[in-house]
Structures are given as C-alpha cells and as structure tokens.
Amino acid sequence: MLEVKQADITKLKVDAIVNAANKSLLGGGGVDGAIHAAAGPLLLEECRKLHGCNTGEAKITKGYNLPAKFVIHTVGPIYRFHTSTENSKLLADCYRNSLKLAQKYQLKSLAFSSISTGVYGYPKKEAAEIAVRTVKSWLIETKYQINIIFCVFDHENKEIYQGLINKNLS
Numbered sequence: 001m002l003e004v005k006q007a008d009i010t011k012l013k014v015d016a017i018v019n020a021a022n023k024s025l026l027g028g029g030g031v032d033g034a035i036h037a038a039a040g041p042l043l044l045e046e047c048r049k050l051h052g053c054n055t056g057e058a059k060i061t062k063g064y065n066l067p068a069k070f071v072i073h074t075v076g077p078i079y080r081f082h083t084s085t086e087n088s089k090l091l092a093d094c095y096r097n098s099l100k101l102a103q104k105y106q107l108k109s110l111a112f113s114s115i116s117t118g119v120y121g122y123p124k125k126e127a128a129e130i131a132v133r134t135v136k137s138w139l140i141e142t143k144y145q146i147n148i149i150f151c152v153f154d155h156e157n158k159e160i161y162q163g164l165i166n167k168n169l170s
Contacts, residue, residue, distance in 0.1 A: 001147045002135065004035070005111075009151040010038035013106035016070035016149070018098050020098045023052050025059065025073050030118040031153075040065040047073070056093030060101045070105065072098045076116030079123070087126040088130055091116055095134040103144050111149040113156055125160050132164040 001034075009017050009031060019035045022028045025047040027036035036043055042135035046061045050073075053059050058074040074097060077090040094115050102110045112131065135148055150161045 002132070002150070002165045003148070004150045004152060004158055004165060006152050006155065006158045008034070009111055010034055010066055012111045012149065012151060013067040014109040014111045014147075014149065015068065016063070016072050016102060016105075016110050016114070017066065017068045018058075018110065018112045019073045020072040020113045020118065020120075021053065021075050023054065023075050025050055025053050031113045035066070035071060037038050037088075038066055039063060039071065043071065056090040056097065058094065058097035059103055060105065068111070070107070071099050072110070074098050074115060076120055076122065079116065079121035087122065091122065091127060091130045092134040095131055096138055099135065099138050099144075099146075102146055103142065103158050107146060109147040109149070111151045113151055114153070117157075124157055128157065128160045128164055132161065 027033055042064045050059050053073060053075050055075045055077050058072050063069050064070050074094040076094050077087045079087055117124050117127045118158050118167050152158050152161060
C-alpha cells in the first residue's frame with residue numbers, strides 16, 4: 001500500500017523511516033538533523049561505526065528515541081553535480097537500496113522523506129516521479145508486502161505525490 005502523509009517523519013510509528021542523509025551519516029540540516037535530534041546521541045554513535053555511505057547506497061541503524069524501530073540512511077545525489085541521467089539513476093538507487101534493506105529486515109512499514117529535494121536541489125516533481133515509479137516497480141517485481149508512506153513536509157509535495165500515486169507511471 002502506498003500513501004502520502006504531510007507530517008513530521010520523526011513522529012511516525014512505522015518499522016523504519018528513511019533519512020535523507022549526507023555521506024558522513026553524522027547528521028546535518030533539514031530532515032537529517034531533525035532525525036538525529038529526535039533519535040538522540042546513540043544514533044550518532046552507531047552512525048560513526050558505519051564509516052559513511054556513498055550516494056545511492058543505504059545503511060540501517062536502530063531508531064533509538066524515535067517511534068520507528070529503525071532508520072535507513074540513504075544519500076541522494078546533489079542535483080547540480082550530475083547529469084540528468086546520473087541523477088535519475090542515483091536517486092532511484094536510494095529508493096531501491098532502502099527497500100532492499102526493509103525486505104532484509106522483514107519490515108512491514110516504511111516512511112520515505114523526499115530524498116535530495118532540500119539543500120541538494122533536486123526538483124520536487126521530478127524527484128517524486130522517480131520515487132513513486134521506483135517504489136511501485138520494486139513492489140511489483142519483488143511482490144514484497146510492505147506499507148509505504150511518502151512523508152512530506154508541505155502541501156505542494158503532498159499534492160505532487162498524491163497525484164503520482166493515483167496515476168499509472170511507466
């Protein structure tokens with residue numbers, strides 16, 4: 001099941017939330033900083049042991065003080081650093097690799113933040129199209145049963161995602 005929620009991702013009661021992290025995994029601004037702040041210092045301690053993460057990849061930690069049991073950290077592309085094709089592939093990899101971790105850990109609910117659309121500058125609509133298309137394709141290919149929430153910060157993103165979920169993307 002796919003749904004969109006305009007909410008604070010750090011408050012969602014799901015098996016895991018997906019953090020739009022930076023390569024260090026040591027916290028930052030935006031969603032990343034909010035997740036680290038809400039989870040508490042043990043998240044940072046565990047992230048230090050992961051030795052960073054490359055763009056498009058994903059790593060998992062405990063959720064600590066979050067209602068979510070786990071945090072999947074993925075590093076989206078910085079839009080201006082790549083070609084359109086590279087950006088698209090790297091962003092899709094973020095979603096696929098996060099979903100693979102969810103399956104590996106047998107998670108039943110997962111909330112994605114809007115990866116790369118903040119300071120990384122990915123256009124919201126284009127990023128949402130890649131997110132929804134990639135998640136839908138992965139769910140069809142794997143037949144894995146998981147509830148997916150696209151957790152958005154603002155009404156504009158909510159409308160974009162809602163429209164895409166209800167539409168057939170190829």
